[in-house]
Amino acid sequence: MMREEDERLLIETGPGTPLNRFMRGYWIPVLRSxxxxxxxxxxxxxxxxxxxxxxxxxxxxxxxxxxxxxxxxxxxxxxxxxxxxxxxxxxxxxxxxxxxxxxxxxxxxxxxxxxxxxxxxxxxxxxxxxxxWLGGGPAPAFRPLAFTDLPDDHVMAATLVAHCGWLQPLETLWDIFHAQILHNQTNRNSRRGSVYFSGRGRTLDNGVNYDYPQTLVEATPYGFVHSNVDAIKRTHFRFIAPFIQHHTLEPGATADKGLQISVPIDDEHTLLWMVFYNRTGPLAPDGFAMRGLAGVPDLNDFMAHLGPRTADNRWGQNRRAMERGESLSGIVGDTMLTSIFGEDLMAIESQGIRGRTREQLAVTDRALAFGRRRLLEMIREHEAGAPPAGRDLDLTNVEAVYELQAVEAVPG
Ligand code: FES
Ligand SMILES: [Fe+2]
Incomplete structure (x- = not known):
């Protein structure tokens, strides 16, 4: 359970707060070109x-x-x-x-x-x-990231304004176990299903099968890494302070890679960036990014074409599709990406801004708890006079990794 003063340090973003000072120590993505x-x-x-x-x-x-x-x-x-x-x-x-x-x-x-x-x-x-650079004083050199020296056709960035605190979208990527349940059917319906589930996992009494992961965490100078190992895959997610999260999409040496950036607008609204990139060539029509976003009419608000999503309409949850067994979560987007994101937004926005002092965390929340502790540590160090953590590092080679487990050879 989190102390109230710690939660306030993590969610209060306004002028004069420690988090506000910390974030202004970094370059911030503010608009699409x-x-x-x-x-x-x-x-x-x-x-x-x-x-x-x-x-x-x-x-x-x-x-x-x-x-x-x-x-x-x-x-x-x-x-x-x-x-x-x-x-x-x-x-x-x-x-x-x-x-x-x-x-x-x-x-x-x-x-x-x-x-x-x-x-x-x-x-x-x-x-x-x-x-x-919104930090005042002379701007530091721009910190290189995995995609920031690539040609434009190797990168695709989309945004939306989420009605949630800035930390919640990061927390949902630290709590990657939710993908086994919330995104279970969406993952299975996509071509990712075959590399996401082993089929040898646990089964709930409603028939849903999932893999239980082991999670490892480790601090890095720029943030932290969390690795999840289950019966079919090993994934490594890398968080870069203050607000960048590299997450996995699909395995393969030439597969697209992705990250989210979670920029506070105020305590209750977040500018959420989805950035996809490919360091081996231009984004291809059958890659994750183009499959998910090529048909989206407005990349400045990439969920807008699916209509409004608020508590009043259960964030677009379709109960009839659930009753008919067509959808586990009730969210039916027009691509895998908008379905997954609709599911995430539904869960995140329904949580509310506060509430970390009342949680009952589980083993699957290990990376979530570690991420919060690491952020608190970095904010407090900054308040004590340390430079913003990892701000001056070259992070070109920091990205997520998705490896399939080696299939054991059957003797004989
Ligand atoms: S307010 Fe006077 S010039 Fe802008
Ligand atoms: Fe999710």
Whole structure:
């Protein structure tokens, strides 16, 4: 059971909290590149309880600024996107992507406008993702990850806003046992079924067969790794602080790989990134990413086409499909990926934001409990003056691993 003060440290994301300071020590993915159109309307967004605008100048460069105009706070989401910068519609200050004020009609002509500053944030754009440095002070070098030096056609990133705390999507990947139950039928119905279940596991009294895993955990300088071993497979998941989780998809040397990034918007809303990549070549039509996302109409909100999912409609749960035995969870998406994700969102959002002080954890929650402890340790070390854990490491070779167990040779 978790102490209340520990839970608060993990879930309170707003300005002035230790978690807020910790996360601002890292580059943060804030927008998909396609959300910013050269010369188009600025895009308003909230991260860690603060409001920003992203925009793309006519020269194609992406910029991120505080939403409030530095003069008297009008929203820069309303600004004109002019050559050389954003111009506030209220009194006409014009600011460039570096945060320099270019014109300030409020001041006498002899005034030196270069002495005024807007709050612009350094931006790194690549693989269809706009990352911002929201930490103040000079930005550290961008930390390389497994996909951040790949050509764009090797990577696919999709987002949605989940109505949950930022930690919950990570916890569901630390608690990978849930895939044996919540995703049991979805996994079986997909081509992943043959590599996910051994068929030699346990059987529940409703006929559902599953494999019980052994879980091993180990701290790393950047976070932790958890390995799950069951009768058919060994998987290794790697968490990278503060919010990146490499998870497995399918086995095979050329299979797509994946990670999730869980960015707090505020305590109750999370910008969830699904990133798929392939270091051996462009994403192929029969790979996991394209099978799941190629037909999705809006990758900025990749579940939107399936309709609203809230408590009022049981997150889209179809009870008739359950009664007819067509679906174990009641979630029927249009691809394996949207089915799995619909199942996850249903479970996560139904949990509520708090409640870790009342849980009864099981052996299968070992990685979950370890992940929370590791995060608490890293946040507390940061508060005590340590640099953000793993922030300056090259993490290009950190990714998930999915190995099938060797089949024992039958003698004779
Ligand atoms: S509030 Fe933006 S220029 Fe005055
Ligand atoms: Fe899941």
């Amino acid at each position: 396609v959300q910013l159109v050269a010369g188009g309307a600025p895009h308003r967004f909230t991260v860690l309880g603060a409001s920003y605008v992203g925009f793309r100048g006519l020269d194609g460069r992406a910029g991120v600024m505080d939403e409030a105009c530095p003069h008297r706070g009008a929203s820069l989401a309303l600004a004109r996107n002019e050559p050389g910068g954003l111009r506030c519609i209220y009194h006409g200050w014009k600011m460039d992507v570096e945060g320099r004020v270019r014109e300030a009609p409020t001041h006498p002509e002899e005034f030196h406008v270069a002495s005024l500053r807007a709050c612009a944030h350094p931006v790194r754009e690549g693989q269809g993702i706009v990352w911002a």
